[in-house]
Amino acid sequence: MSALFDVIASMLFGGTLFMIVLTANDIATENQSTYNGDMLVQEMLTSTAQLVEGEFRNMGFGVPEHQRTITYADSTAISFLCDLNRDGNIDTLKYTLGGTDELLDTQNEMDRFLKRKVNTGQIMSVGAVTTFKLRYHTRDGEVLPIPVPWDRLTEIHVVEVTMEVQNPYAPYRDAAMVKSGERNALYSSSLWQQTRLASQNSRR
Amino acid sequence: MGGRASILLVMGFAFVLGYVSMNLNKFATEAVGNMTGYFENSASHNLALAGANAGLAKFYQDTTWHSAITQSFNTNSMRGSFTAQVVNLTANKAMLRSISSYPSSAWGDLHDTVEVYFNRTSQNSFSLFAWMTNFEGNVFWIDQDTVWGRVHSNGALHVNGKPVFMQKATTVKQFDPKPGTGTNKAIFKEGYETGVATIGFPTDLSEIVSASTSGGKKYPGEIWVTLSPGTSADGDGKAYVRSTKTGPIIDSVSLSDPTFNGVILGEQNVNIQGTLDGALTVSSLKSVWIQDDVLYESNPLAGSSNDILGLVANQNVTVADNVPNKTNCVVQGAIFARSGSFLAENYNTRGLCGTLQLLGSIVQDTRGAVGTFSGSTLNSGFSKRYRFDPRLQDPAFRPPYFPGYGVKTYAITNWWESYRVPRPS
Numbered sequence: 001m002s003a004l005f006d007v008i009a010s011m012l013f014g015g016t017l018f019m020i021v022l023t024a025n026d027i028a029t030e031n032q033s034t035y036n037g038d039m040l041v042q043e044m045l046t047s048t049a050q051l052v053e054g055e056f057r058n059m060g061f062g063v064p065e066h067q068r069t070i071t072y073a074d075s076t077a078i079s080f081l082c083d084l085n086r087d088g089n090i091d092t093l094k095y096t097l098g099g100t101d102e103l104l105d106t107q108n109e110m111d112r113f114l115k116r117k118v119n120t121g122q123i124m125s126v127g128a129v130t131t132f133k134l135r136y137h138t139r140d141g142e143v144l145p146i147p148v149p150w151d152r153l154t155e156i157h158v159v160e161v162t163m164e165v166q167n168p169y170a171p172y173r174d175a176a177m178v179k180s181g182e183r184n185a186l187y188s189s190s191l192w193q194q195t196r197l198a199s200q201n202s203r204r
Numbered sequence: 205m206g207g208r209a210s211i212l213l214v215m216g217f218a219f220v221l222g223y224v225s226m227n228l229n230k231f232a233t234e235a236v237g238n239m240t241g242y243f244e245n246s247a248s249h250n251l252a253l254a255g256a257n258a259g260l261a262k263f264y265q266d267t268t269w270h271s272a273i274t275q276s277f278n279t280n281s282m283r284g285s286f287t288a289q290v291v292n293l294t295a296n297k298a299m300l301r302s303i304s305s306y307p308s309s310a311w312g313d314l315h316d317t318v319e320v321y322f323n324r325t326s327q328n329s330f331s332l333f334a335w336m337t338n339f340e341g342n343v344f345w346i347d348q349d350t351v352w353g354r355v356h357s358n359g360a361l362h363v364n365g366k367p368v369f370m371q372k373a374t375t376v377k378q379f380d381p382k383p384g385t386g387t388n389k390a391i392f393k394e395g396y397e398t399g400v401a402t403i404g405f406p407t408d409l410s411e412i413v414s415a416s417t418s419g420g421k422k423y424p425g426e427i428w429v430t431l432s433p434g435t436s437a438d439g440d441g442k443a444y445v446r447s448t449k450t451g452p453i454i455d456s457v458s459l460s461d462p463t464f465n466g467v468i469l470g471e472q473n474v475n476i477q478g479t480l481d482g483a484l485t486v487s488s489l490k491s492v493w494i495q496d497d498v499l500y501e502s503n504p505l506a507g508s509s510n511d512i513l514g515l516v517a518n519q520n521v522t523v524a525d526n527v528p529n530k531t532n533c534v535v536q537g538a539i540f541a542r543s544g545s546f547l548a549e550n551y552n553t554r555g556l557c558g559t560l561q562l563l564g565s566i567v568q569d570t571r572g573a574v575g576t577f578s579g580s581t582l583n584s585g586f587s588k589r590y591r592f593d594p595r596l597q598d599p600a601f602r603p604p605y606f607p608g609y610g611v612k613t614y615a616i617t618n619w620w621e622s623y624r625v626p627r628p629s
Contacts, residue, residue: 017213028224032227032231035231036231038231038232039231042238045238046239046242049242050245054621061618061619086620138392139396140383151393152393154394155391155393155394155395157395200619200621202395
């Protein structure tokens with residue numbers, strides 16, 4: 001009788017321990033995935049932000065004073081002139097936002113490529129973002145209409161850049177926990193906004 | 205036995221959970237580390253910018269300053285240092301370079317560079333300006349005024365309404381009232397700048413006088429110049445010179461003559477009309493009177509043209525009150541009135557004369573009037589249609605011996621900020 005009691009007690013104790021281990025493993029995996037996602041997202045965001053910020057700051061470098069610097073300005077695309085390599089030749093840089101259908105092999109349905117093109121070269125992806133939004137301000141702070149009309153491009157003094165990056169993969173949530181309108185995975189997200197990005201070359 | 209197993213179990217759990225916790229902490233720290241890195245990069249960049257601004261302030265106080273300026277910070281809010289120095293690139297070009305040093309917690313010392321390039325051109329043509337005055341007087345820029353080309357005044361620019369400045373507008377003083385306040389709703393397509401250095405007018409026309417006696421033409425009395433385009437060939441225009449309006453031709457100047465330097469000067473009033481084929485500056489030590497349309501054979505707005513005319517007066521450039529100018533007047537050329545104005549004769553009594561179309565540039569001592577208005581209704585004289593000749597944006601393209609001014613300060617031509625290429629992951 002005593003032996004039977006020991007076996008039952010051992011099973012209960014062992015089973016409880018086993019359940020604790022499983023739960024701890026689940027929580028650890030979820031947390032690790034979340035933290036890893038945060039790290040990945042912030043790495044992607046800072047590297048893309050540094051590139052965008054750096055090139056936008058040098059907009060108009062080497063361009064003669066009477067020549068137009070920004071040649072196209074829309075909410076998700078911009079084209080401008082800059083002597084990128086400082087070799088005396090003026091380059092045309094173009095940033096555009098791709099569609100979500102171009103990045104279907106990731107789990108995140110909102111991510112898309114941020115593309116960069118120099119002169120007639122190949123279009124290169126410089127990062128995957130979920131938001132890339134541009135706004136343009138005049139010297140007096142007026143927000144210009146989008147896309148900026150051709151005859152008002154020279155009025156652009158400040159470019160406001162908003163960028164959001166989410167991780168491409170994330171652990172799925174328990175279906176019972178997902179409310180209406182919510183996403184079914186735990187995507188990490190990081191937002192970067194530069195509200196006063198003014199190239200000094202536009203102030204000559 | 206059972207007690208020892210329990211201890212082993214607890215130790216095992218502690219080890220596994222500790223390992224998991226350590227990993228989670230590592231990820232969390234690295235995630236924050238990214239943002240810290242971005243902050244440190246920004247701080248390093250801002251230090252370089254601060255150095256550039258400090259160097260600029262010093263350089264503009266003394267353009268002979270070429271030694272280095274160094275400043276270090278060691279406070280809770282800012283650490284690091286910058287060094288800025290001006291170096292001459294060529295006789296007319298200089299560069300200010302500012303290098304920062306920021307002690308990063310993870311990446312060692314971070315350095316950033318800002319380079320500011322200057323150009324010092326000794327002489328610029330006044331024809332670079334679409335509109336320039338020494339004194340604006342009490343005349344206002346109003347609704348429907350549109351200026352293509354650069355605008356500058358050594359005085360204050362008065363605005364009442366929504367004029368459009370298609371290129372940069374600068375003033376030694378200020379806009380009255382300030383842009384975006386009160387009645388000043390002006391649109392500046394390429395910005396504006398106040399408090400810029402004075403652009404001094406020449407004290408005489410000695411350069412033109414000298415040119416008129418060494419390859420040009422100089423006449424002691426009043427002259428009447430009629431421009432003729434010659435044949436349809438390019439550059440074979442002529443200027444016929446009379447001493448009275450209808451008198452005989454006293455001189456015929458061929459603009460294609462290689463020994464002619466393009467300058468005609470009258471010591472008294474000079475009257476002009478006709479169509480130009482070539483490059484010419486017609487000047488007067490008194491005033492220039494526009495008797496009828498003055499046109500280019502090839503309109504630069506319609507296609508390629510190398511015709512260029514300068515009308516330079518020591519006093520005024522005046523649109524005469526006569527029959528041909530009663531119904532519109534077209535002037536194609538760069539105008540310079542050293543001590544006077546560009547104006548219409550009897551502008552307030554001459555009756556309605558249609559439009560005064562100008563293609564070129566206007567530089568005058570005091571802003572002159574060509575008509576009177578009640579609101580937007582023309583009461584007398586001309587309504588204005590002024591257009592800058594875009595060819596004049598090129599400093600190398602100007603009428604022969606057109607007056608120029610010395611640039612007194614270094615102008616910033618380019619600004620370069622280095623930026624970090626993303627670290628390889």
